[in-house]
Amino acid sequence: MKPLRYWLNLSGVTVLSVSFALILTANYLSSQWARGFLHPARIPPNYQWLETRNILYQDIELTTQDGIVLSAWYTPPENGAVILVAHGYNANRPESIHVLFAEHGYGVLTWDFRAHGVSGGDISTLGYDEQLDVKAALDFALAQDGVERVGAWGGSMGAATVLLAAAHHPELEAVIADSSFPTIEDVLGLNVPISFLQPVVGFWWEFHSGAKIDDIRPVNVIGDISPRAVLIIDGWEGAAMAMNSPYRLYEAANEPKQIWVEDGVPHLGMFAHNPEEYTDTVIGFLDTFLLNK
Numbered sequence: 001m002k003p004l005r006y007w008l009n010l011s012g013v014t015v016l017s018v019s020f021a022l023i024l025t026a027n028y029l030s031s032q033w034a035r036g037f038l039h040p041a042r043i044p045p046n047y048q049w050l051e052t053r054n055i056l057y058q059d060i061e062l063t064t065q066d067g068i069v070l071s072a073w074y075t076p077p078e079n080g081a082v083i084l085v086a087h088g089y090n091a092n093r094p095e096s097i098h099v100l101f102a103e104h105g106y107g108v109l110t111w112d113f114r115a116h117g118v119s120g121g122d123i124s125t126l127g128y129d130e131q132l133d134v135k136a137a138l139d140f141a142l143a144q145d146g147v148e149r150v151g152a153w154g155g156s157m158g159a160a161t162v163l164l165a166a167a168h169h170p171e172l173e174a175v176i177a178d179s180s181f182p183t184i185e186d187v188l189g190l191n192v193p194i195s196f197l198q199p200v201v202g203f204w205w206e207f208h209s210g211a212k213i214d215d216i217r218p219v220n221v222i223g224d225i226s227p228r229a230v231l232i233i234d235g236w237e238g239a240a241m242a243m244n245s246p247y248r249l250y251e252a253a254n255e256p257k258q259i260w261v262e263d264g265v266p267h268l269g270m271f272a273h274n275p276e277e278y279t280d281t282v283i284g285f286l287d288t289f290l291l292n293k
Contacts, residue, residue, distance in 0.1 A: 037191070038115075038123040038209055040090045045071075045117055049095045055102045062111060062136040070111045070119040070133055073098060074140070077107030080148035081290050082141040084172070085110040086134060088156030088179070088268060089126060092117035096271065097153060104283050107147065109137050113158070126184055127161040127218075128211035134165040142171060149173050151290045153282070154180065155268050160218045163249075166228065167221035174290040175225060176282055177249065178233040179240065179268045182219035186243040219252045226254030229289035231282065235265025235273065258285060 050057055055075060062070040073093065083101045085108060087094050093110040101108045113130050114121030124130070134152070141150050151174040154162035159180035166172040181187050185202070192198045202213055222230060230253050234246035240261075250259045260281055262270065271278045287293045 035204075035208055037126070037205060040116055040124050042115075043090075043092045043117060045073075045092050045112065046095055049099045053099050053103065055099055057098075057102075057108075060140070062133070062140055064114070064132040064136045066129070066132055068114045068119070068121045068133070070114065070136060071117060072109060072111035072137070072140075074144075075102045075108045076144065077146060078105040079291060080146060081286070082107035082109055082144070082147050082150050083286070084134065084137045084141065084150065084152040084162070086130075086137075086152065086154040086158030086162050087113065087116070088158050089124065090116075091156075094155065097155070100271075100279060100282070101153070101286075104279075106286065107141070107144075109141050111137055113161075123209055124157075125209045125211040125216075126157055126187065127164055127216045128209070130157070130161045131165045131168075134161055135169065138165075138169060138171055149290050151175065151286055154178065156180070160216070163218040163222050163225070163230075164216070166230075167224040170228070172228070174229045174231075174286060176231045176233065176285065177218075178270065179235070180218055180232070180245060180249060181239075182217070182243055182245050182248045184213050184216040186245070190239055190242055219248050222249055222253045227256070229256040229258070229285070231285045232257070232259045232261075233270050233278075233281070234261050235267065235269045236261050236263045237266050237269075239267050256289065 057073045057075045060072050060074050062072050083106050085097050092112050098108045098110040112119040113133050115124040141147055152162040152172050153176040155178045159177035162175055163177050166175045188198050188202055192201050232246050232250050234240045246261045265273045
């Protein structure tokens with residue numbers, strides 16, 4: 001019969017071995033999870049609305065400070081103002097939003113973010129490096145003839161990115177944020193349902209991307225956009241409710257600011273839910289705060 005010490009030692013070794021295996025497994029799964037976030041689906045842009053609505057546009061390329069080439073559309077303005085249009089994660093340049101602004105006399109610059117659509121780049125950092133994409137678009141717009149003012153519209157990741165960028169670029173004189181997240185931690189919390197793995201996934205996300213989670217917190221910088229105006233739009237369903245995103249952003253913003261939230265509307269669904277009111281709201285906001293009508 002084995003002595004008690006033998007069984008105690010065997011139990012200790014077993015516990016340590018199992019614990020080590022669990023730690024390795026958790027780190028491997030978290031690393032793979034993080035890698036998955038960095039590689040969104042690539043969806044080519046659609047030209048149907050631009051052609052059927054007779055929108056004049058140019059196919060252009062933008063080059064970011066870190067050398068990424070972005071594919072974009074540019075429509076010159078009739079009123080001296082250009083709107084930068086920034087799409088969400090796992091998406092591409094939103095043709096319908098481009099058409100909306102162009103049909104009301106605004107110039108529009110709409111692009112595929114890095115690692116999206118037909119643009120260059122290997123990874124998406126959910127708003128960190130994407131601020132360089134916004135800067136490239138802003139520089140292009142300001143260099144065009146007849147451009148006196150620049151505003152921005154962003155959806156989801158694009159909304160978070162333009163909020164982050166506008167805090168540092170006063171040339172963006174009015175910002176529309178449709179369905180922005182408040183912080184990247186909120187995004188991880190929604191997409192990594194195993195709570196104890198969230199910080200591990202976050203660690204590996206930073207490791208693989210080179211981005212810093214603490215620097216992707218729109219709620220922390222939205223107040224710095226003032227005295228330029230911000231319009232926050234969101235549907236009160238699902239992720240917006242879980243993160244309390246529109247109200248947290250609105251409370252953190254300084255005047256002038258506006259908010260439009262409706263019950264029962266999904267993520268990025270306000271335009272499809274009520275296109276007439278959406279058009280009146282965003283064009284009224286831009287006419288007031290960008291054109292000073």
